[in-house]
Amino acid sequence: MNISFFVRRDFQTIGAYEHVIAIKDHLIEHTALVVQDDEHHYLGILTPLDVLQRPRNLVIDCLAEKPSITMPCSVDEALQIMQAEQEEVLSVYQGEQFEGLVFRNDLLEFVRTKRRELEQEVTEYIGEIKSMHVQLEQSRQVLQAIFDSTQSYIFLVDPQFRIIFFNKKAQEGSQSMHGRELKLGDSILAYTESGNDEMALLTFHENYNKAVGTKQTVVSEREIYYPSMMSSWIRSEYTPVYDNGVLIGVALRIVDITERKxxxxxxxxxxxxxxxxxxxxxxxxxxxxxxxxxxxxxxxxxxxxxxxxxxxxxxxxxxxxxxxxxxxxxxxxxxx
Incomplete structure (x- = not known):
């Protein structure tokens, strides 16, 4: 934020050749006084610290050279200069024209106020995120319950063929057919019917790519065989899934259609x-x-x-x- 909002233009002035004792009370009350010559030209700023460090009789003799800032200047930049120079007040210029004074306390109070506002906003934002998280978790649980209640084997496979979702039926099927648990991030290519079924791999690749290419659901039916088991028929549906036009993957739904076949x-x-x-x-x-x-x-x-x-x-x-x-x-x- 620009310091122009914090420049004090109603500053108190004193003459350069006034006696320090005469302006002591005035200096304590205002913290900083603008020193001018007889023609009202700006000469500098007098602070209590100047009087302590340079105990002289006249104001002009107590003055010490101080840094100044030029508008536009940000609050952060002004505070950095004050911190580096150990100053509580700085003179402010607009070009070569003296504009007024900016005090460190004013800037710090603004920063503290903004910090409190930001902390309040962050607290409210965190509360909203937590509320959204609860709602999302409830929605996820409902969707998971719906998917787990179906008798279909359901997977969501990303473009690298990694499993990013599966339902309860799919997990049970993996246990019974392959003797292993499904894990998110695993390649679905490792879960073919016999482990090295080239036809299954070829069919999967063809249907997956066709679904992505046409952006439509691709359906196939085929008979599969298991060692020491009767053959069965499955229907596979490959549906591309997008989020704001970006491909997430393909939803694979497998249904046992043996009885129907x-x-x-x-x-x-x-x-x-x-x-x-x-x-x-x-x-x-x-x-x-x-x-x-x-x-x-x-x-x-x-x-x-x-x-x-x-x-x-x-x-x-x-x-x-x-x-x-x-x-x-x-x-x-x-x-x-």
């Missing part, structure tokens, strides 16, 4: 069986029926007895009904 495989097998049934009905079963119907059409019925004609009619009716059943079965199978 097995159900899908079962449906595919059932569909294939239905298609086979449809084909068999259309070709292998319907063909003999069509042959029977064709033979019945060319059969010379006039030479048959009445009983045989009835039997042939019943046979033809049954074959037509069987043909309708086959046709309906084929249509239903194809619609499924």
């Amino acid at each position: 097995r159900h899908e495989i079962q449906i595919e097998m059932q569909t294939e069986i239905l298609q086979q049934i449809s084909w068999m009905q259309s070709h292998q079963t319907r063909q003999p029926v069509a042959t029977i119907l064709g033979l019945l059409n060319i059969l010379e019925k006039s030479s048959l007895s009445d009983d045989n004609r009835k039997i042939v009619a019943m046979l033809e009716d049954t074959a037509l009904k069987l043909d309708d059943v086959i046709r309906d079965t084929v249509i239903r199978a194809n619609s499924i």
